[in-house]
Every structure is written in structure tokens, then in C-alpha cells.
Amino acid sequence: MLRKIFESRGSALLRLRLNQSRRCLTKLAYETAENDHQHFVPKMPAFDYKPPPYDGPSAAEILAKRQRHLNPCMTYLYTNPLYLVDGKMQYLFDESGRRYLDAFGCIATVSCGHCHPQVLEAILNQTKKLQHTTALYLNRPIVDFAEALASKTPGDLNVVFFTNSGTEANELALLIARLYTGSHDIISLRNGYHGNASATMAATAQRNHKYNVLQTGIHHALNPDPYRGIHGSDGPKYAKDVDEIIMYGTSGRIAGFISEAIQGVGGVYELAPGYLPEVYNSVRKAGGLCIADEVQTGFARTGSHFWGFEAQGVVPDIITLAKGIGNGVPLGAVVTTPEIAKVMTSHGYLNTFGGNPVSTTAGLAVLKVIENEKLQQNASTVGTYLKNQLLDLKEKHEIIGDVRGRGFLLGIELVTDRELKTPAPLETLHVMEQMRDMGVLIGKGGVHGNIFRITPALCFTKEDADFLVATMDYVMSKM
Amino acid sequence: MIRLKLRKLNIVEGKMQYLFDENGRRYLDAFAGIVTVSCGHCHPDILRAIEEQNKLLQHATTIYLHHAIGDFAEGLAAKMPGNLKVVYFVNSGTEANELAMLMARLYSGNLGMIALRNAYHGGSAATIGLTALNTWKYPIPQGEIHHVVNPNPYRGVFGADANLYAQDVQDHIDHGTSGRVAGYISETIQGVGGAVELAPGYLKLVYDMVRKAGGVCIADEVQTGFGRTGSHYWGFQTQDVVPDIVTMAKGIGNGLPLGAVVTTPEIAQVMAQKIQFNTFGGNPVCSAGGLAVLKVLDKENRQKHCADVGSHLIGRLKDLQQKHDIIGDVRGRGLMVGIELVTDRKEKTPAKAETAVLFEKLRELGILVGKGGLHGNVFRIKPPMCFNKDDADFLVDALDYSITKL
Numbered sequence: 001m002l003r004k005i006f007e008s009r010g011s012a013l014l015r016l017r018l019n020q021s022r023r024c025l026t027k028l029a030y031e032t033a034e035n036d037h038q039h040f041v042p043k044m045p046a047f048d049y050k051p052p053p054y055d056g057p058s059a060a061e062i063l064a065k066r067q068r069h070l071n072p073c074m075t076y077l078y079t080n081p082l083y084l085v086d087g088k089m090q091y092l093f094d095e096s097g098r099r100y101l102d103a104f105g106c107i108a109t110v111s112c113g114h115c116h117p118q119v120l121e122a123i124l125n126q127t128k129k130l131q132h133t134t135a136l137y138l139n140r141p142i143v144d145f146a147e148a149l150a151s152k153t154p155g156d157l158n159v160v161f162f163t164n165s166g167t168e169a170n171e172l173a174l175l176i177a178r179l180y181t182g183s184h185d186i187i188s189l190r191n192g193y194h195g196n197a198s199a200t201m202a203a204t205a206q207r208n209h210k211y212n213v214l215q216t217g218i219h220h221a222l223n224p225d226p227y228r229g230i231h232g233s234d235g236p237k238y239a240k241d242v243d244e245i246i247m248y249g250t251s252g253r254i255a256g257f258i259s260e261a262i263q264g265v266g267g268v269y270e271l272a273p274g275y276l277p278e279v280y281n282s283v284r285k286a287g288g289l290c291i292a293d294e295v296q297t298g299f300a301r302t303g304s305h306f307w308g309f310e311a312q313g314v315v316p317d318i319i320t321l322a323k324g325i326g327n328g329v330p331l332g333a334v335v336t337t338p339e340i341a342k343v344m345t346s347h348g349y350l351n352t353f354g355g356n357p358v359s360t361t362a363g364l365a366v367l368k369v370i371e372n373e374k375l376q377q378n379a380s381t382v383g384t385y386l387k388n389q390l391l392d393l394k395e396k397h398e399i400i401g402d403v404r405g406r407g408f409l410l411g412i413e414l415v416t417d418r419e420l421k422t423p424a425p426l427e428t429l430h431v432m433e434q435m436r437d438m439g440v441l442i443g444k445g446g447v448h449g450n451i452f453r454i455t456p457a458l459c460f461t462k463e464d465a466d467f468l469v470a471t472m473d474y475v476m477s478k479m
Numbered sequence: 480m481i482r483l484k485l486r487k488l489n490i491v492e493g494k495m496q497y498l499f500d501e502n503g504r505r506y507l508d509a510f511a512g513i514v515t516v517s518c519g520h521c522h523p524d525i526l527r528a529i530e531e532q533n534k535l536l537q538h539a540t541t542i543y544l545h546h547a548i549g550d551f552a553e554g555l556a557a558k559m560p561g562n563l564k565v566v567y568f569v570n571s572g573t574e575a576n577e578l579a580m581l582m583a584r585l586y587s588g589n590l591g592m593i594a595l596r597n598a599y600h601g602g603s604a605a606t607i608g609l610t611a612l613n614t615w616k617y618p619i620p621q622g623e624i625h626h627v628v629n630p631n632p633y634r635g636v637f638g639a640d641a642n643l644y645a646q647d648v649q650d651h652i653d654h655g656t657s658g659r660v661a662g663y664i665s666e667t668i669q670g671v672g673g674a675v676e677l678a679p680g681y682l683k684l685v686y687d688m689v690r691k692a693g694g695v696c697i698a699d700e701v702q703t704g705f706g707r708t709g710s711h712y713w714g715f716q717t718q719d720v721v722p723d724i725v726t727m728a729k730g731i732g733n734g735l736p737l738g739a740v741v742t743t744p745e746i747a748q749v750m751a752q753k754i755q756f757n758t759f760g761g762n763p764v765c766s767a768g769g770l771a772v773l774k775v776l777d778k779e780n781r782q783k784h785c786a787d788v789g790s791h792l793i794g795r796l797k798d799l800q801q802k803h804d805i806i807g808d809v810r811g812r813g814l815m816v817g818i819e820l821v822t823d824r825k826e827k828t829p830a831k832a833e834t835a836v837l838f839e840k841l842r843e844l845g846i847l848v849g850k851g852g853l854h855g856n857v858f859r860i861k862p863p864m865c866f867n868k869d870d871a872d873f874l875v876d877a878l879d880y881s882i883t884k885l
Contacts, residue, residue: 056546057546059544062544062545062546062549063544065549065550065552065553066544066548066549066552068553068556068564069549069552069553069555069556069564069565069566070541070548070549070552070565070566070567070761071565071566071567071747071750071755072565072744072747072748072750072751073750073751073752073753073754073755074541075542075754076541076542076543076544077542077543081543081544082543082544083543083544083545084536084539084543084544084545085535085536085545085546086535086536087535087536087537087538087539092536092539106538106539106540106543107540107542107758109538109540109758109759110538114536114537114538115533115534115535115536115537120533120534123533124530124533127521127526127529127530127533128521128526129491129492129493129521130490130491130492130493130498130520130521131493131516131520131521131733131734131735132493132512132515132516132520132733132734132735133490133493133498133512134512134513134515136512136513137488137489137490138487138488138489138490139489139490139491140489140491163571164570164571164574164736164759165569165570165571165574165757165758165759165760166758167574167757168570168571168573168574168603171603171604172603174604175603175604175607175617175619178604178619179617179618179619184619184620196755196756196757197574197577197578197581197603197605198577198580198581198603198604198605199603199604199605207753208753208754209753209754209755209756210753211581211585211750211752211753211755212585212752213581213584213585214584214590214622214623216620216622217620322758322759323758327537327538328537328538328759328762329537329538329736329759330570330735330736330737330759330762330765331736344617346617346618347613347614347615347616347617348614348615349602349615349617350602351571351573351602352512352513352515352571352572352728352729353515353570353571353728353734353735353736353737354571354736356734356736359736
């Protein structure tokens with residue numbers, strides 16, 4: 001009896017709240033609330049797949065094994081680590097068969113979707129025929145893929161080196177720049193991330209990723225960050241810092257400049273408009289090469305363009321790729337001009353696994369899927385839609401300091417004070433955990449760990465976007 | 480450009496130890512895609528594991544839990560001696576050696592690395608530093624690396640005397656460093672360098688010196704690992720030592736882009752100060768494939784098979800050496816064999832041109848071998864580990880035939 005009264009009062013309160021926040025709620029979520037006034041909870045879009053029952057080891061057993069045998073600096077995204085077993089398109093399934101919306105794309109890597117049928121078919125067919133020979137012998141997939149990649153890149157950028165990761169690609173790019181120019185100095189951006197091997201750790205500029213080892217020949221320029229940066233969105237002003245580095249910190253001649261077009265690990269900071277054209281100019285005047293790290297921004301993720309650097313209206317000398325290039329297959333690439341590539345012919349360079357038939361077949365399948373399924377357009381349309389919803393959410397919740405990015409590379413920065421922009425890492429963690437409980441997986445970034453990274457597979461839909469926003473709203477409202 | 484050129488050989492398919500070109504012609508693959516296809520091209524068990532995992536979940540990263548990576552790490556650790564039981568997964572041998580060098584420097588607090596002349600450890604800027612073959616070294620700064628005299632029993636100035644070679648290491652430590660080093664790295668049988676097996680007893684002496692100087696000992700098992708040497712599972716075991724860090728790649732996944740670094744919990748701990756993250760490393764498919772490789776190698780008794788077929792092969796090659804003057808040296812163990820060709824047995828003048836001719840002749844007869852050594856005069860015979868005695872006989876007969884016709 002008492003319960004019924006409580007429930008009816010509860011539903012009245014709910015309706016009141018709904019009216020207040022109606023602007024931020026999607027139609028779907030709202031309907032859910034209307035129909036189910038006992039539990040107002042956003043509902044995940046329908047999906048036609050039920051994972052087979054899982055009889056593997058328990059999460060506890062896995063954790064114990066990891067602690068015994070895997071690297072001790074391994075961190076998990078949640079206090080109670082999520083145990084994944086199955087993945088289909090933009091969804092993941094845990095050991096109990098529960099479905100989650102993967103809005104992180106397993107770190108911007110699953111571009112077409114988990115186990116995308118065309119990519120899977122290509123991989124399996126090739127694996128059954130020939131999986132590895134090395135580039136010592138001819139085989140078809142590597143050239144088909146190289147040719148297809150070259151057709152997507154501007155200008156003279158049509159020579160491809162295949163590697164197995166972003167780190168390897170950036171290491172090679174830096175090596176090429178240094179060899180080509182005969183100089184050693186490289187300029188990269190503060191807050192940038194480029195990899196974890198010797199030269200790439202040096203180029204990376206976030207202390208949590210830099211060990212206390214010798215890292216030479218790198219200069220970190222002021223980050224052209226429109227949100228926190230001292231010059232706001234004035235790209236050319238930030239570019240002056242690069243001029244100063246060249247003028248005072250080097251002999252006046254440098255090997256090159258490397259940057260992401262939208263920083264990934266750093267927290268989705270998009271370079272201030274007008275920045276790259278100025279910098280590329282300065283770098284080239286100093287004899288250096290311009291390297292665009294497209295590991296996260298490449299392959300149509302930003303929606304407006306196929307490559308992130310295109311949004312800044314520049315053409316780099318070297319492009320590095322990885323992550324989404326193979327929908328998760330360990331693959332990376334360096335694309336450059338024939339003239340620059342020639343510098344590698346003075347000595348031997350052979351990447352044993354690089355360009356193997358399976359990885360390159362997967363890469364080619366990814367390009368075809370992106371084209372056939374118009375994923376770039378989807379990233380643009382749904383990405384913009386999602387960003388607008390998030391901007392609405394920002395109006396409602398003080399804790400959202402900034403919403404930025406483009407296409408399916410979006411960031412939401414949480415702050416405890418909008419003016420001072422004090423990072424809110426604890427709240428970020430809390431929201432992320434709560435959203436996981438409700439079935440939405442997002443990522444975290446930034447040196448303070450207060451930035452949500454939303455980088456789903458490019459097949460993410462409007463309904464998925466609605467669900468994500470409704471869930472975030474729900475969680476933030478309860479804080 | 481220095482490259483192994485196989486004129487227009489278009490490979491389309493592979494099954495176990497054989498490859499097929501676009502005309503359907505079959506070749507005996509005696510090089511295994513550079514010592515990489517360990518179980519055999521498209522080995523059914525591996526294929527099944529890869530397929531099953533690919534259909535479920537191909538990529539997750541270690542920010543989430545997945546069972547495959549832990550299972551594989553456990554499987555690898557079980558094969559290791561001593562306290563070597565913490566595994567880092569990466570995507571290649573180069574990445575593995577980069578990481579090993581980083582660990583050595585962090586753990587020891589020192590900078591100097593010691594490597595062998597004629598070694599190959601990778602193609603990135605830092606591993607190029609460790610590599611000691613001019614054809615593979617671009618002109619870039621490579622700090623704090625000391626290359627010591629190669630304990631090469633065939634060409635080395637001290638023959639097979641490990642003591643004398645080891646003294647060069649102490650010499651470098653005493654004169655070229657502060658007296659403290661970060662570490663030492665070597666292959667047990669040099670791969671790219673031409674299947675050179677380190678003089679017996681060498682590593683024991685060197686490991687001792689390096690450890691006294693505060694350094695860690697790294698065994699590069701990229702080519703020698705997984706039972707290929709026949710006598711042991713790991714190459715370093717042939718020298719009766721236990722390293723501090725072991726790096727592996729190539730055969731670990733039968734061709735999957737996979738590498739690993741195995742070390743002790745004590746050394747691994749040093750990485751915990753910061754974040755060392757590898758996006759693709761340890762992904763479900765590669766982990767499932769890697770674990771399948773371990774199982775196949777055990778189930779099919781590949782290590783013993785390598786010992787049997789290897790000794791048969793080496794035996795026959797040594798007979799061939801009696802017959803043909805051009806064969807200067809036959810060396811190696813198990814299915815990691817080298818044949819060095821010389822125009823003069825005393826001077827040991829590399830028979831570079833002849834090697835190139837024979838290389839093509841063998842291909843015409845249907846056999847794919849590898850080539851190595853600084854002068855490109857060493858045949859590298861490192862087939863998938865399912866290579867059998869008949870294959871060995873075919874190879875030796877073909878070589879005999881080709882040399883006779885030179």
C-alpha cells in the first residue's frame with residue numbers, strides 16, 4: 001500500500017523532472033520514461049545478435065593470471081574491470097552475455113565495427129590461403145592495398161611502408177625525416193602522443209608516458225589548444241612558438257615537425273584553426289619535413305574529411321597510420337613521396353611482418369567498407385548530431401567545461417569550475433563507471449584524466465548517440 | 480640497394496612447408512618467410528584457433544579483460560626457466576628489443592648497452608644502434624652502444640675460444656664505460672648475420688661480467704626460440720645460461736604480427752612508474768594464435784623433430800662439404816642451419832657471386848632458401864618445423880647438383 005503511494009508520488013516527481021530536462025532528452029528515452037514510470041532508464045537501441053553462452057574462466061581467475069604474468073603497469077578502465085568476450089559492430093558483450101555500446105571503439109581502433117562481415121571474410125579467406133611470406137617475395141594483397149591507400153592521399157604521397165603499429169610507423173617517419181634532411185631536431189606538440197619506443201617516446205609530450213631515459217633531439221612546442229591555451233583559438237599566434245624554437249633551440253635547420261590533427265590520448269584537443277599552414281611554412285623554410293600523425297584521425301573518422309590534416313588545409317610530407325586502418329588487425333603504415341622514400345634505399349630496411357597478406361587484405365577490405373557503407377558521411381552526420389546533443393547537455397550540466405572534436409572523434413572535458421577550468425578527474429571517473437553500469441563504454445584522456453573520449457566504430461547510429469547522451473544525462477543528473 | 484632479390488616470384492598460397500606460385504608450381508620453403516612460419520603455412524590447428532577467435536572478438540586492448548592474453552602469457556611463462564614469468568606483448572621483434580633496452584636502462588640506471596658485431600636486433604632507430612651490420616645501419620645518432628668482437632668460431636680471430644672473446648667485453652666495460660652498464664644483448668645463433676653460433680661457453684662468461692657491472696642480460700630469441708635448435712626450447716639454453724630478459728617474435732605466432740618480452744617480476748616492476756601501453760599488443764586473435772602455436776609445437780613434438788631432421792640435414796651437408804670446396808663451413812643446430820660459401824678455404828674469401836647464382840638455381844629447382852652474412856655468402860636453412868628428412872634430402876641433392884653445375 002505504502003509502496004503504491006510512494007511509486008505514484010515518485011512518478012509525479014519524475015514527470016516534473018522530465019519536463020525540466022525535456023530539451024536534453026531524446027524521443028526514445030522520453031518514451032521509455034513515459035511508459036515505464038517506475039524506472040526511468042535510457043534504453044539501448046535494439047540489435048539482432050545473441051552471443052553464445054560463455055564457459056571460460058571467471059573474471060577473478062583472469063585477473064589473477066594477469067597479475068602473475070602480465071606487465072605491472074597495466075591499468076584497467078574500470079575499478080571492476082570489464083570482461084569482454086564477444087563483439088559485433090558497435091557493440092561488445094561481456095561474460096554474462098550483457099551487451100554494451102562501445103563508444104570508445106577499443107581506443108579508436110575498431111573503425112568498421114567488431115567482426116564486420118566483409119572485413120572478417122577477407123581476413124579468413126586470406127588466412128586460409130597464405131598468411132605470411134615477407135616482402136622478399138611478391139604477392140598481391142600488399143600492392144593492391146598500397147595502391148588503394150595512395151589513391152586516398154593527396155599530392156605525391158604515394159609510396160607506402162607497412163609496419164605493425166602506430167609506434168613503428170612514427171619511429172620510421174622520424175627516421176626518414178632525419179635521414180632525408182641530415183638534421184636531428186624534431187618539433188612536436190605538448191600533450192601529443194606518438195608512441196612508446198625511443199624516438200616516439202621523446203616526441204610524445206605527456207609525462208605519464210615518458211620514462212626517465214635519454215630522449216634527444218626533440219623540442220615540444222606550445223599546444224595550440226583552443227580551450228586551455230594561452231592564445232585561445234588564434235592558430236598563427238601559437239605557430240610563432242615553433243619559429244622561436246627553430247630560431248633559438250636549433251641550428252636553424254631541423255629534421256621536421258610531427259603532430260596529430262586532433263590529439264587523441266591528450267584529450268581530443270583540435271589544433272587551433274590556421275595553425276598548421278603557418279607551422280608547415282616555418283618548418284619547410286628550416287629544411288624540415290612535415291609529418292601528420294593520422295593514427296586516430298585518419299580513415300574518415302573526423303567525418304568532414306578523410307584525413308584529419310585536410311581540415312587545416314595542408315598537405316604533409318609524411319603521413320603515419322595505424323589503429324583504424326585494419327579494424328583492429330596489427331597494422332601501421334607510413335605514406336610519403338617517392339623522393340623522400342628514396343632515402344631509405346641507401347641501406348637495408350625490412351619489416352618482417354609488415355605488409356603481410358592478411359593484414360593488407362584486411363586494410364583493403366576496410367577501405368572498401370568505408371566507401372561502400374558511406375562511413376565518412378555517417379561520421380559527419382551522426383557525429384555532428386551527437387556533438388550538438390552534447391552541447392545541449394553542456395547547457396544543462398555545469399560540470400561540462402567543453403565539448404569539442406569532429407565527426408566520431410569527440411571529447412567532453414569535465415571541470416569543477418567553468419571559469420578556472422579546474423579539472424574534475426574524480427567526477428569523470430565516476431560518470432564513466434556509472435555509464436558502464438548502464439551499458440555505455442567511453443574512454444578517458446588528458447593529463448588530468450578529466451576528458452571523455454568518444455571514438456566509436458564509424459557505423460555508430462543516431463539511436464546509439466541518443467542512448468549515449470541520455471545515459472550521460474541520467475548519470476550527471478544523479479551526481 | 481642491398482636486398483635479397485627473388486626475381487618475380489609471386490607467391491599465392493602456402494601449406495605446411497610448401498609454397499605455391501601463381502602457376503600452381505610448388506616450392507619447398509626452406510626459409511619459412513624468414514624463420515617465421517614455425518608450425519607450417521596455414522597449419523590447421525592454428526587456422527582453427529585464429530578463425531574461432533576472429534569470429535568472436537578480434538580487438539579489445541588491455542584496458543578490458545579478455546581470457547586469451549592471460550592464457551597465452553601463462554603458456555609462455557611455463558616454458559621459461561627461473562623467475563622469467565612476466566610477459567609484455569608487442570607486435571614485432573623490433574618492438575620487443577626496443578622495450579628490452581628500455582627496461583635494461585631503467586632497471587640498471589645506466590646507459591651503456593653491449594651487443595655483438597654481426598648482430599641484428601631490429602629496424603627502428605634505437606635497435607639499429609644495437610644491430611651491427613653496416614648494410615642495415617642508417618647514418619643516424621646511436622648513443623652509448625658498444626659492439627664487441629663476435630665470438631664467431633669460423634671467422635673469428637680467436638677461433639672457438641670463448642675466454643678470449645669474452646675478454647673483449649670486459650675491455651669495453653673497463654675502458655669504454657663508467658664501469659657500469661645497462662645491459663648486454665645477443666642472439667645465440669645470429670640470424671641475419673649468417674647463422675653464426677656463438678663459441679661454446681661464451682655467454683656464461685659474459686653474463687657474469689655484465690651482471691657484475693650492474694647490467695641485465697637480454698637473450699634475443701626472435702629466431703632461435705620455440706624448439707628450433709632441436710637440442711633445447713630456447714637458444715640461450717644451449718649456452719647453459721638464464722637471461723634476465725628474453726625477447727621473441729617471428730615464429731611465436733606462425734606469422735601473426737606478434738612479439739613478446741619476458742622478464743622477472745623484479746625487472747618488470749620498473750615499468751610501473753609510468754604508462755607503457757601497446758594498443759594492438761596481446762590482442763585476442765594473436766594471443767589465441769600464439770597459444771595454438773605453443774600447443775602444436777608440443778603436440779607434434781617439434782623440438783625433437785628439429786633435432787632429428789636437423790642432425791640428418793647437417794650430417795648430409797657436412798658430407799657435401801667434403802665433396803665441394805666451395806662449402807667453407809656448415810654450422811648451426813636443429814633447423815637453424817647455415818652454409819657458408821667461400822672461393823678459398825684458407826683465406827675464407829666470401830663467394831658472394833656464386834652464392835647469388837646458386838640461390839637462383841635452387842629456386843629454379845623448386846627450393847627457397849635464405850641468404851645472410853655481411854657479404855651475402857651464407858645460405859640460411861630455417862624451414863617451418865614440419866620440414867622432414869625427405870625435404871632435407873631433396874635440398875641437399877639439389878644443392879649438390881647445382882654446385883656441380885657451377
